[in-house]
Amino acid sequence: MKKITIKQILLDLSLIGFGIVISTSALLAQKPVKTDWLLNAASYMARVEVKEGKKEVTLENGLVKRTFRIEPNVVCIDYLNQVNGQQLLRSVKPEARININGKDYNIGGLIGQKENAYLLPEWLDRFTPGDQDFKMTTFDVNLIRPQLNWKSKFWASNHKQPTGKVLSFHYRAVAPQLSGLEVSVNYELYDGLPLIVKSLSIQNKGDQTFTIGRVVNEILGMVEEQSAVVGGVDKMAKPQGIYIESNYAFNNAMRYDLSDQTTRWKVDSTYTSQVNYDYQTPCLLEIYPDKVSGIEFKKGEVFNSIRSYELLMDSYDRERRGLAIRKMYHTIAPWTTANPIFMHLVSKNDDEVRSAVDQCAATGYEALILSFGSHCNVEDTSATNIKRWKDLAEYAHQKKVFIGSYSLFSSRRISDEDDVINPKTGKPGGAFFGNAPCFGSKWGLGYRDKIKAFYSKTSFDIWENDGPYPGDVCASTTHPGHQGLEDSQWKQINIQKELYRWLNAKGVYINAPDWYFLDGTNKIGIGYREVNFSLPRENQLILNRQNIFDGTWEKTAAMSWGFVPLTKYQGGGPEAVLEPLKDHLKDYEQLMMQYYGAGVQACYRGPRLYDTENTRLTVVKVIDWYKKYRDILNSEIVHLRRADGRDWDGLLHVNPKLKNKGMLMLYNPLKEKITRTIKVPLYYTGLTSVAKLMEKGKAAKSYTLNRNYEIEYTCTLEPESYTWVLIE
Numbered sequence: 001m002k003k004i005t006i007k008q009i010l011l012d013l014s015l016i017g018f019g020i021v022i023s024t025s026a027l028l029a030q031k032p033v034k035t036d037w038l039l040n041a042a043s044y045m046a047r048v049e050v051k052e053g054k055k056e057v058t059l060e061n062g063l064v065k066r067t068f069r070i071e072p073n074v075v076c077i078d079y080l081n082q083v084n085g086q087q088l089l090r091s092v093k094p095e096a097r098i099n100i101n102g103k104d105y106n107i108g109g110l111i112g113q114k115e116n117a118y119l120l121p122e123w124l125d126r127f128t129p130g131d132q133d134f135k136m137t138t139f140d141v142n143l144i145r146p147q148l149n150w151k152s153k154f155w156a157s158n159h160k161q162p163t164g165k166v167l168s169f170h171y172r173a174v175a176p177q178l179s180g181l182e183v184s185v186n187y188e189l190y191d192g193l194p195l196i197v198k199s200l201s202i203q204n205k206g207d208q209t210f211t212i213g214r215v216v217n218e219i220l221g222m223v224e225e226q227s228a229v230v231g232g233v234d235k236m237a238k239p240q241g242i243y244i245e246s247n248y249a250f251n252n253a254m255r256y257d258l259s260d261q262t263t264r265w266k267v268d269s270t271y272t273s274q275v276n277y278d279y280q281t282p283c284l285l286e287i288y289p290d291k292v293s294g295i296e297f298k299k300g301e302v303f304n305s306i307r308s309y310e311l312l313m314d315s316y317d318r319e320r321r322g323l324a325i326r327k328m329y330h331t332i333a334p335w336t337t338a339n340p341i342f343m344h345l346v347s348k349n350d351d352e353v354r355s356a357v358d359q360c361a362a363t364g365y366e367a368l369i370l371s372f373g374s375h376c377n378v379e380d381t382s383a384t385n386i387k388r389w390k391d392l393a394e395y396a397h398q399k400k401v402f403i404g405s406y407s408l409f410s411s412r413r414i415s416d417e418d419d420v421i422n423p424k425t426g427k428p429g430g431a432f433f434g435n436a437p438c439f440g441s442k443w444g445l446g447y448r449d450k451i452k453a454f455y456s457k458t459s460f461d462i463w464e465n466d467g468p469y470p471g472d473v474c475a476s477t478t479h480p481g482h483q484g485l486e487d488s489q490w491k492q493i494n495i496q497k498e499l500y501r502w503l504n505a506k507g508v509y510i511n512a513p514d515w516y517f518l519d520g521t522n523k524i525g526i527g528y529r530e531v532n533f534s535l536p537r538e539n540q541l542i543l544n545r546q547n548i549f550d551g552t553w554e555k556t557a558a559m560s561w562g563f564v565p566l567t568k569y570q571g572g573g574p575e576a577v578l579e580p581l582k583d584h585l586k587d588y589e590q591l592m593m594q595y596y597g598a599g600v601q602a603c604y605r606g607p608r609l610y611d612t613e614n615t616r617l618t619v620v621k622v623i624d625w626y627k628k629y630r631d632i633l634n635s636e637i638v639h640l641r642r643a644d645g646r647d648w649d650g651l652l653h654v655n656p657k658l659k660n661k662g663m664l665m666l667y668n669p670l671k672e673k674i675t676r677t678i679k680v681p682l683y684y685t686g687l688t689s690v691a692k693l694m695e696k697g698k699a700a701k702s703y704t705l706n707r708n709y710e711i712e713y714t715c716t717l718e719p720e721s722y723t724w725v726l727i728e
Contacts, residue, residue: 034062037063037083037192037193037194038320038323038324038327038684039656039684039686040656040686041063041191041192041193042192043062044061044062044063044191044192044193045061045062045191045192046059046060046061046163046164046165046189046190046191047059047060047061047165048141048165048167054070055069055070055071056068056069056070056077057070057139057167058078059165059167059187059189059196060082060189061164061189061190061191061192061193061194062082063081063082063083063192063193063194063312064079064080064081064082064189064194064195064196064312065078065079065080065082066078066079066080066187066189066196067079068169069110069124070136070139070169072110072128072129073108073109073110073129073133073135073136074095074108074109074136074139074169074171074185075092075093075094075095075108075109075110075127076089076092076093076095076220077089077092077119077121077124079220081194081241081312081313081314082194083194083312083314084314086223086241086312086314087223088220088222088223088239088241088242088312089119089220089221089222089223090116090117090118090119090221090222090223090224090271090283091113091116091119091221091268091270091271092109092110092113092119092127092221093109093219093220093221093284094106094107094108094109094133094219095107095108095109095169095185095219096108096183096185096200096215096216096217096218096219097214097215097216097219098183098202098212098213098214098215098216099212099213099214099215099293100178100181100210100211100212100213101177101210101211102211102213104214105132105133105134105173105175105178106130106132106133106134107133107134107171107183107185107200108133108134108136108169108171108185109129109130109133110124110127110128110129111127111128111129111130112126112127112128113127113270115273116221116268116270116271116272116273117271117273117274131174132174132175133174134171134172134173134174134183135171135172135174136169136170136171137170137171137172138170139167139168139169139170140167140168140170141165141166141167141168142165142166142168143163143164143165143166144162144163144164144165144166144188144190145166146161146162147307147332147518148335148501148504148505148519148520149501149504149505150334150335150504150505150520151504151505151506151507152334152335152338152507153461153507154338154339154340154366154367154402154509155338155339155340155366155630156334156335156337156338156339156558157330157337157339157558157631157634157635158330158331158334158337159334160334161334162190162191162331162332162334163190163191164188164189164190164191165188165189166186166187166188166189167186167187167189168184168185168186168187169184169185170182170183170184171183171184171185178210179206179208180204180205180206180207180208180299181202181203181204181205181206181210182202182203182205183200183201183202183203184200184201184203185198185199185200185217186198186199186200186201190331190332192331193311193327193328193331193332194311194312194313194314194324195309195310195311195312195328195332196310197307197308197309197310197332198217198218198287198307198308198310199217199304199305199306199307199308200215200217200304200305201302201303201304201305202215202297202302202303202305203301203302204297204298204299204300204301204302204303205299205300206299207299208299209296209297209298209299210297211294211295211296211297212293212294212295212297212303213293213294213295214288214292214293215288215292215303215305215306216286216287216288217287217288217305217306217308218285218286218287218308218310219284219285219286219287220284220285221268221271221283221284222239222242222283222284222285223239223241223283224239224274224281224282224283225237225238225239225240225241225282225283226281227274227275227276227281228275228276228281229275229276229277230276230277230278231276231280232278232280233265233266233267233280233282236276236280236281236282237282238265238282239265239283239285240313240316241312241313242285242310242311242312242313243310243311243312243313243321243324243325244260244262244263244285244287244308244309244310244311245260245308245309245311245518246260246261246262246263246287246306246307246308246309246518247306247307247309247497247516247518247519248261248262248289248306248493249261249262249514249515249516250469250471250493250514250515250516251514251515252432252469252513252514253515254513254524254525254526254527254551255515255527255554255555256515256554256555257554259514259515261289261290261471262287262288262289262290262306262308263285263287264285264286264287264288265282265283265284265285266282266284266285266286267279267280267281267282267283267284268281268283268284271283271284287306287308288306289306289489289490291471291473291489291490292486292487292489292490293486293487294483294484294485294486294487295483295486295487295490296483296487307518309328309332309518311324311325311328318553319553319638319639322552322553322554323636323684325554325555326554326555326556326636327636329517329555329556329559330556333517333518335504335520335522336517336522336523336556336558336559337556337558337634338509338522338558339557339558339599339601339634340366340367340402340462340509340601341364341365341366341367341601341623341626342365342366342367342368342369342402342404342462342601342603343356343359343360343365343367343368343369343604343609344369344371344603344604344605344606345368345369345370345371345374345605345606345607346371346373346374346567346605346606346607347370347374347375347376347607348374348375349375350388350392352607353368353370353392354392354395355608356368356607356608356609357392357395357396357399357401357403358399359608359609359610359616360399360401360609361399361400361401362610362616362620363609363610363616363619363620363623364620364623364624364627365401365609365623366400366401366402367401367402367403367404367461367462367509368396368401368402368403368404369403369404369405369406369462369464369511369603370403370404370405370406371406371603371605372406372408372466374405374406376389376405376406378405378407378450378451378454378455378460378463379407379447379450379451379454380454381450381453381454381457386453386454386457386458389454389458389460390457390458390459393458393459393460393461394459397459402461402462402509403460403461403462404460404461404462404463404464404508404509405460405462405463405464406464406466407451407463407464407465407466408466408467409436409437409439409447409465409466409467409468410431410432410433410436410437410466410467410468410469411433411434411435411436411466411467411469412435412436412437413428413435414437414441414443415443416428417441417442417443417478418437418438418441418442418443418444418479419431419435419436419437419438419441420435420436420437420438420472420473420474420476421438421474421475421476422475423473423475423485426475431469431472432469432472433467433469436467436468436469436472437468438472438474438476438479438481438482438488438492439468439481439491439492439493439495439496440474440476440479440480440481440482440488440491440492440495441474441476441479441480441481442479442480444479444481444492444495445480445481445495448495448499451463451499451503452499452502455503455506455508456506460508461507461508461509462508462509462510462511463503463508463509463510463511464510464511464512465510465511465512465513465521466513467513468492468496469513469514471489471492471493472489472492473485473488473489474488474492475488476488481495496516497516497519497520500512500516500519500520500521501519501520503520504520509522509523510522510523511523511524511561512524513525517559522559523558523559523560523561523601524555524559524560524561525560525561526547526548526551526552526560526561526562526600527547527550527551527560528543528544528547528551528562528563530563530569530570531570531571533563533565533569533570533572533576534565534569534570534571534572534576535572535576536575536576537575537576537577537578537584537587537591538587540576540591541587541590541591541594541669542643542644542645542669544562544564544591544594544595545594545643545649545667546642546643547562548560548562548594548595548598548600548651549639549642549643549649549651550642552598552600552637552639552651553639556599556636556637557598557599557600557634557637558599558601558634560600560601561600561601561602561603562595562600562601562602562603563602563603563605564578564591564592564595564602564603564604564605565577565578565605565606566578566579566581566604566605566606566607566608567579567605567606567607569605578591578606579606579611580611581608581610581611581612581615582611582612582614582615585614585615585618586720588615588618588619589618589621589622590720590721590722592619592622593622593722594665594667594722596622596623596625596626596633597633597665597722597724598633598637598651598665599633599634599635599637599653629660629663629726631655631658631660632653632655632658632660632661632662632663632726633653633663635653635654635655635658635663636653636654636655636684637651637652637653637654638651638652638653638654638681638684639651640652640678640680643667643669645669646669646670647670647674647676648666648667648668648669648674648676648678648717649666649667649669650664650665650666650667650678651664651665652664652665652680652681653665654682654684654685655685656684656685656686656687657686659728660726660727660728661685661686661687661691661727661728662682662685662687662691662726662727663724663725663726663727664680664693664713664723664724664725664727665722665723665724666678666715666717666722666723666724666725667717667721667722668717668718668719668720668721668722669720670719670720671719671720672719673716673717673718673719674716674717675714675715675716675717676714676715676717677712677713677714678712678713678714678715679710679711679712680710680711680712680713681708681709681710682705682709682710682711682727683708683709685727687705687709687727688705688709689704689705690702690703690704690705691703691705691711691727691728692727692728693711693713693725693726693727694725694726694728695715695723695724695725695726696723696724696725697726700728713725
């Protein structure tokens with residue numbers, strides 16, 4: 001047994017103050033975690049180990065361990081959080097399940113476990129495979145390959161593709177009626193993350209055509225989060241030791257948890273010793289898209305499932321859980337860290353585009369997006385239109401400014417032939433926004449091809465894609481892109497994903513108002529109500545800071561866009577807009593500072609960035625400041641106090657890898673001068689003893705951290721003002 005020192009125990013126990021619950025028994029039962037992976041994950045490298053006479057294979061990286069018994073078939077027997085010692089599994093289950101020609105078949109798995117509250121190793125030799133279950137033939141280990149061919153040309157805080165190992169088990173069908181079907185189940189373990197990504201692929205090497213129904217790519221008998229005699233699945237708490245995402249999410253909610261279409265917490269009828277009297281404890285996890293079936297699967301084809309991202313959580317603390325999710329995205333989807341400085345131009349003619357490009361170049365803005373309501377039509381692929389926008393793109397590029405355009409897909413009617421068909425009525429209408437085209441229709445496929453042609457020929461750099469929303473099913477049987485209702489959602493989304501991936505490989509930055517990050521989009525709305533931008537500016541200042549605070553718990557600042565109406569937007573009078581800019585410089589500067597100070601790019605929507613030299617200098621001052629501190633301002637956020645208009649509010653950027661390990665952004669919404677002493681939590685800066693603070697570039701002052709890695713900082717804020725404090 002490895003000796004655990006008192007120093008190590010005290011170090012681990014100190015993490016409890018940051019939401020990491022570690023029991024004494026867990027400390028004695030496992031090797032101690034060397035460092036907090038959120039501060040330094042360099043030592044946590046993925047590896048695969050074959051042991052016990054090749055009957056077991058373990059995938060681990062020091063943060064998460066997943067072990068499989070591979071004889072007489074593959075079954076997961078251990079799923080351990082190595083940070084806090086939490087065992088996630090209580091029973092064995094199949095490794096996946098697929099429906100072929102209307103019948104369910106298990107992939108791997110063993111049967112025979114009688115007690116399902118816990119699993120003992122000595123029981124395993126008594127378990128047997130099912131007669132019709134797919135049988136493993138071999139397995140292999142490879143390096144993780146990038147999911148996207150990302151061409152990185154914008155500023156980003158991470159340009160590196162993730163690394164790790166992928167363990168793949170390969171199965172063949174046992175049932176004679178499935179002759180020729182082979183399945184691979186893949187488990188990707190990433191370096192430096194307690195994350196396993198699971199997926200499967202099905203190959204048809206036979207001579208017949210099959211129909212694929214539901215594909216369940218993960219089944220886990222999980223330890224319950226809550227034990228109650230009465231209560232149902234919807235009322236009882238779900239296990240919090242694991243966080244699930246998949247690349248099949250949509251709901252126009254700007255949040256993953258409300259966009260999730262695949263995570264199912266179910267009851268386990270085999271768990272007969274549970275406390276719940278009606279066996280309703282939600283402790284069986286299954287992951288699959290619900291509205292996907294009836295997929296024609298021909299000879300020689302390959303079907304790839306969704307990808308489920310299983311991130312183990314070591315804490316109930318909201319900030320730490322959010323930091324873990326944000327770290328996951330920073331690592332596995334580096335394209336989401338790209339964060340160009342852009343303007344949203346409302347234009348009527350080409351001269352206004354050139355003028356806006358000139359203003360971007362004169363202020364340090366890096367990109368120009370032709371906003372909704374502008375005169376750019378990316379669906380027009382005529383030679384005349386292509387030449388027009390190619391020339392404008394060349395002009396922008398000569399000025400070192402990227403250019404892009406908005407394009408609407410949904411919320412519009414095309415025709416009875418091309419619109420989504422409502423399965424209840426057999427007619428168009430009834431989509432998420434009433435009418436919407438089907439991506440599998442002739443028009444939808446043509447739209448895809450026009451976008452590709454426009455971006456290939458004009459060399460545009462950014463695509464702002466409004467829709468499709470959100471997984472509309474279509475009952476048409478005449479659309480060339482899908483067979484009918486059952487496969488319509490799956491086929492439409494895969495058409496959409498292919499377009500995103502194609503654009504991503506071309507270096508095109510994608511703003512899209514739904515959760516497609518894992519298939520190549522870069523940015524989503526931070527979460528706001530559009531009509532609020534018709535309210536007076538003094539309201540917008542507070543509301544925007546609330547939106548920033550609320551919208552950066554589970555997504556990074558770089559994954560979010562905000563909004564600043566330079567001109568009238570959805571109503572409102574002069575008190576709601578910034579034009580004339582020269583007359584509202586204080587509000588203009590603060591709106592920029594609170595967005596750039598959070599690392600969030602806003603859509604500055606209007607015809608220009610400045611109207612006078614004084615206005616230009618104000619914009620330049622903010623942009624120069626942002627670029628000087630860009631690295632720390634694009635680092636993780638620790639939430640301090642939400643804006644309520646009654647007292648100070650603010651946030652803290654942290655990054656233990658930088659010289660500038662922190663940046664405080666503090667705001668005073670009051671009409672009076674205030675002095676406040678604020679507790680500043682510095683644990684996630686990586687500082688342990690002393691911090692040097694510099695307010696607005698003034699002389700540094702040293703502060704000693706207390707045992708909770710905090711300091712007390714006293715600052716004075718002028719009425720309706722802000723300040724920033726650099727931490728080294």
